[in-house]
Amino acid sequence: MASRTQPLYVLSEDSERTRGRAAQESNVAAGKAVAEAVRTTLGPRGMDKMLVDSTGTVVVTNDGATILDEMDIDHPAAQMIVEVAESQEESVGDGTTTAAVLLGELLSRAEGMLEDDLHPTVIVEGYAEAVRLAGEAIDGQLLDVEVGSDPAADLLASVAESSMTGKGTGDAAAADLAALVVEAIGRVTTDDGDVDRDAVHVHPRTGAGSSATELVDGVVIEEEPVHDGMPHEVENASVTVLETKLEVRQGDVDAEYSITSVDGLNAAIEAEDAELRGYADALSEAGVDVLFCRKKIDDRVAGYLADAGILAFESVKSSDATDVARVTGAKRLGTLEDVEASDLGHAESIAVEVDGDDDDLVSVRGGDASRAVTLLVYGSTEHVVDELERAVNDAVDAVVAARDAGTVPGAGATEVAIAAHLRGAAASVEGRKQLAIEAFADAVDALPRTLAENAGADPIDTLVDLRATHDRDGRAGVIADGRTARVGDPLEEGIVDPAAVKREAVDSATEAARMILRIDDVIFAE
Template sequence: MLGGQMPILVLKEGTSREQGKNAQKNNIEAAKAIADAIRTTLGPKGMDKMLVDSIGDIIISNDGATILKEMDVDHPTAKMIVEVAKSQDTAVGDGTTSAVIMAGELLKQAEGLLEQGVHATVIANGYRLAVNEAKKYLEEMALKAKDDKTLKLIAMTALSGKNTGLSSELLSDLVVKAIDAVAEERNGKIVVDTANIKVDKKNGGSVNDTQYISGLLIDKEKVHAKMPSIVKDAKIALVDSALEIKKTEIEAKVQITDPTKIQDFLNQESDTLKLMVEKVHKSGANVIFCQKGIDDIAQHYLAKEGIYAVRRVKKSDMEKLAKATGAKIVTNLDDLSKASLGVAERVEEKRISDDRMTFVTGCANPKAVSILIRGGTDHVVSEIERALNDAIRVVGITKEDGRYLPGGGAVEAELSLKIRNYANSVGGREQLAIEAFSKALEVIPRTLAENAGMDPINTLIQLKAEHEKGQKNNGIDFSINKTGDMNKAGVFDPLRVKKHALESAVEVSSMILRIDDVIASKKSSGGEGPGQMPGGMGGMGGMGGGMPPY
């Protein structure tokens, strides 16, 4: 041992470690790579991505959250960026692509500052100050949503760019209708539980055949062919126990010595089931939805009484049926009474595509409704479902908050101007980070213009000039591919979506900036040589120079 020069091994053999500037650079590269991957999907003129999984299933989408969820991302920092899209989608349902692009751009701007010697903590503080200021300006810019016309325009903005084609007018009408139906007032506040809007899809027909159902659609058929296909003035019973003979809890054997007694035994079973059906009939119900099974003999007796029955209905559908029809879910048939029944104008079985489905329509004041999506192929129908879910969420949020903002990059262009002026009042090194934040905001209008085939630099210069003249609602009007007033063009975004996107972008970029050491344990599977990085991650920067397979 020469002068204590022997290396001390703290980490396990095969563990890789990136430190200091190298770690920061690799992390920023990974985040930028993810942002670049979905950048082309932003806006109404954005392109789609085709994702093929390991078993050959295809998803075609331009929904940021869907794309990132399906991508097989390996790099740890890239996974953090994917989390931004997930949290944005869970919280507000839209703006996922904007949030990810914004996070990537914030890190790109920070890279330049790090090279100039500005400390990562200073940049993170500057970003935090900037986003707090931006939220104040957003509150000032927000307009009040007064009527359904505004809600419809917000739905159309959310649907634009998705594969809804010429049907976005029809779809946005359906979304607003559904939101108005399920909105409730609690303690003077409007609450919209979008889980009460059931979206079903069936391929076949065209997108224009998509329909709103003032009631519910259950993807089940009646259990017996002799039952009526249509029941008018339906009295609906919801039962969550089985109409079957229960097996005994303890193991028991029944021995019959006399052959004549076999028929008695079978008759007794049949009588028990008949009694169950009588209880249903006595309550006045002519439709029964059962969460569990219905015995064949019980089906026969129900058909005899002219009762329409559906079995094995999902628990979530049972709850929605209760909200739509006003029925109470009963566990024991003895509790079934006239008071626990729900009502609907009609319950009918219809053939949609190759399946038979049960429609419960004409409910008096349904607090749960359905939308049935139609379209040419599975891929079209699935993308419209994703688009509709986004639209339902944003319209629900706007109905609750009653606040919205101009879209088309107008908000970001205005914020960029305001934050730049604010930076001058702060001073110190944080000023540089606030200016970087202001510059990062420009990525949204620039990308929108780029995706629409416009000249991004000229468009951005023009937009800045208009905002400096006080035209704060000006953004990119895609109908004419020029800048214009977003309020006149009817392009709107909910306030909550914009706020959440900025907050989550700043949070994740600050977290990534503050990482200066990445220690990765050796992966257990795969025979890596001693000199190799785990999982072929290329020195933790696997996403920098060429991303690993998504």
């Protein structure tokens, strides 16, 4: 008697599975939808998004990384676009919207090829070849300027301004802020030409317009003195950073003491008080003017420190303590025993100020040991200053990237050059990969087309003009002019971008697109 084969169930009954074209269509549609959400923010005339979370917190921004991070995205393929933006932000600090829009366009072009029965593997291989060709085009657009020269300084200022324009700064404010950003980078550049990005801090403050933004030679932290009687400003300050509590020491073993007389109680109190006074005496004898303590300071110790004229702060964050130590050269001490003058740092001035939110800010200026600087960014409201903070941070990252890897024309000119190079090279590629390379060029073309559309110009006419001008002059970009846009030379307008931002956007967007296109089976397990 023949045996009957029983069906084999690998997945649980609650699992959901989408295969083949249905899976590809779902992933492509999700990726395109997320890219569309940030498309209108691209460029100097891009619009802002208002994001409201479940608690009612409002964020107003056109920063691609912030928008995608705040969006509640569940679809796994769409989540990859968020990861692309995060990778772009971590690597070069700018270009997140460009990467997201490019990824969406690559998926959109792939969708058409899939409908024409082009195999996903062919598309993936064609996209990989297109990335290599795009790298060649970017290299061909690099501006030949020697780092450290006056033209290079002007280019860096243009990079910073281009990065910030349209991000809530206003065109005029962007130019002023760009100059401060370049100056800040210059102050943290070593004699060997290396830039310490971590030494540039951006601190937001409300209560004034962006024109009040200033560059502080040092760091600014949010702390308040532990005692009202302490000085609020110390010139030529000796500084120490302490990692231990300034309280009565506790024994390691639980013990009880029996005090049977007033004299015994007084003796115990005096001993405890002497211990606490000893902390202040040790710091005063060592010549300490300002103390940054990572732990708690007893109220009585605070009083003794105030009597000694020492400005002290308690429960200082580790990152702030690190910044203070780096700026002043102070050693981070684990104990007060044998503290010496060589352990102390120095600052030209340390002052406690009250910002627009009635919070105390401590500025540590003119430290001997570090070139750390802080950009105090002002804005009229909390929402405005938050967006300015993001814009200035992007500008700092963009300038650092430009110094490290060079600059290319902005305003979409580099993208036009990439698309032209891809179309020229595609003719020599055999097989169906040629179609994928041409589709990649169309996807890249969508970036300057979007710039034109967001600036109020006709995207098709502008793209035609861009191609014609590029073929004739070798360089053509979308120049925002009033309420519309025109085609022109971005270098004449001072619009330049870091080459690293272009490379990273192309690489990360293509890598994510290739991964999504190779998926033909989606399994949701409960």
